[in-house]
Amino acid sequence: MNIDINDPRITAFALGxxxxxxxxxLARAVRSDMNIRQAVEEVRDTAALLHGTIGGGEVHLLTPEQRETIRSAGNDGSAMLMAASSKEVPFWRRPAVAAIGAAAAVALGVFMTQQRGGNATQVADHASSWDWSQVDMKDLTSPVQLDGGGHVRASHAEDASATAVASAMSEDTASFRQELEKRINKEDIKSLPVLPELKEQDWIALDGRENMTVNIPLTSGATSWPLLQRYIGEMSTLPxxxxxxIEEMVNHFNYxxxxxxxGSGLVGDIEICHTPWNPKTLLLAVHLRAVSPVSLGGEAGLTFNARQTQRARILGYSGLVSNAAKSKPRYVSQSHxxxxxxxxxxxxxxxxxxxxATLQIGQQGDELKVRSGQVKSWGDASVDLRFASTVTAAGMLLSGxxxxxxxxxxxxxxxxxxLEQGDSALSLGERSRALxxxxxxxxxxxxxPQTGD
Amino acid sequence: MGVNNDKNMAETSSELVERAISEFESPLIGYAKTIVHDLDRARDVVQDTFIRLYQQDVGKVSEGLKSWLYTVCRNRALDMLRKEKRMVSMEDVVIDSQHGEVDSPATITVDHERTEQVKSYIARLPENQATVIILKFEKGYSYQEISEQTGLSTGNIGFLIHTAIKRLRELLPDDLR
Known part of the structure; x- marks a missing residue:
């Protein structure tokens, strides 16, 4: 059956x-009719924009490229290859874990029998009312075996945990999800990797000699803030x-x-203010973004005037070799x-x-100078700079x-x-939770207390 | 008409995957994110989950599709967590990002300026269309919930949202679309 391109079901399908x-x-039409597929993808694009802006949240949609990858996998049989290539031994099947797991499964079976006094199927039917905090972590995270129809193969008491977990997943039970997230956070802390010691960035001395140009980093990682939340928020201890x-803490937030x-697919702002913890220094902030959703990065550089600046340092980015990425293509995100x-x-x-200092963006010589007369007091700086510099201060203390x-x-x-008194913007989103x-x-x-020099 | 009651029109694996994406893409990503703590990684997990769906017998898995998807998604997310703990150090993450091989925005929060821009375009829609767009995307309501809120049928809601999104796409400048 042909579906008209103006059929409202296209939008309903794209929105789930x-x-x-x-x-x-509609699924059949998407596979067979390029026009319908394009219409569905366009609706998803717009939905992503609306979720990310007026929805005020993250966009829980695949990218168009990911959807195409999925479709391609179905077309050329690579799904089989991809699945076959990732059959490693999961950690829960390692001998020690398996032994603990077996014991836990028996205990869980007893527990559930006591709780419900019935068989596994009855337990699974009431997954939403389970007290998941009583269930062993292994049982929460064990892989669930399904038959071809998506049904749990559970007929014995020892399979009860799998049945209950599968039932919780089928219903997307909030209590199960919350408990799983909480436990994973705890497990993460217990099994954190050995982190390499970081070497902070040195001061660059100019000493009135020659102006110095440095490349401005275009991206940051994303691991520090979640770690801080777990150490400080959940364990109440210093990480x-x-x-x-520092850069990951600062860039956990949006500006x-x-x-x-x-210039060259990038946009940038620059701002300078007095350092609120050091009367001898200034803080200079550069904010870069891509013009399009994700751009292959152009160059962005900052030139310090040697006549005005005795020395300068970047705050954060420990352990990186200066200018290491100069010849590599880099991506900068529009959204972040x-x-x-x-x-x-x-x-x-x-x-x-x-x-x-002078900010340069792109290859065309686009630049913006920041002058002595533009130096603000910290209190007069933008909300963004006050917030980012406070996060930086916390990062400096925590990182030593x-x-x-x-x-x-x-x-x-x-x-x-x-910040709390002066910035109403803090009442929005992640920033309010940061304080x-x-x-x-x-x-x-x-x-x-940490000590500096 | 049922999904699979006509043998001549039996659902193929491709169609099943397409239907699964439509219905479960967003909730699965949210689910995976509770495990892997990162949106990009959650998307990877869900992509992998859908790819694995091709291997299944359509006739069998179709009935228990939700259960199958959530189970595989969870297993894959936990597997990714395990692999990352073993293989990725903080140093690697930062150096990779500096080299531009990964772009890992941590959290997307409200970009006020962009939001205001989008709101200004929504305001140009007829009132009933703007209302359903706000209810759907700002409040996060389903068609059914919007129907209960407004008293309109779900069919009407579907038509209004369809028309509103088409109109918005015409109005929005290229850098927003």
Missing amino acids: ELTGSDAAE PSSAVR KFPTMLK GNYVIYELECGVGNHPDQVI TTSLGELDSERLFSLLGL PLLKRAAELLNQS
């Missing part, structure tokens, strides 16, 4: 609102300094879209971008027109950064208090 024979009919990456400078903070030691009493000036846990408390965590970090630091 269609079920049964209508869904099957090891090697787990703290205002840059508009000051544009990268917010980078430098600390500068500058001369006092500069003429307001004197250039402190040197040259802290007057920064200590008391100063961090004070900055957090100022209690950073305050707790300051408390823990206060109990176990």
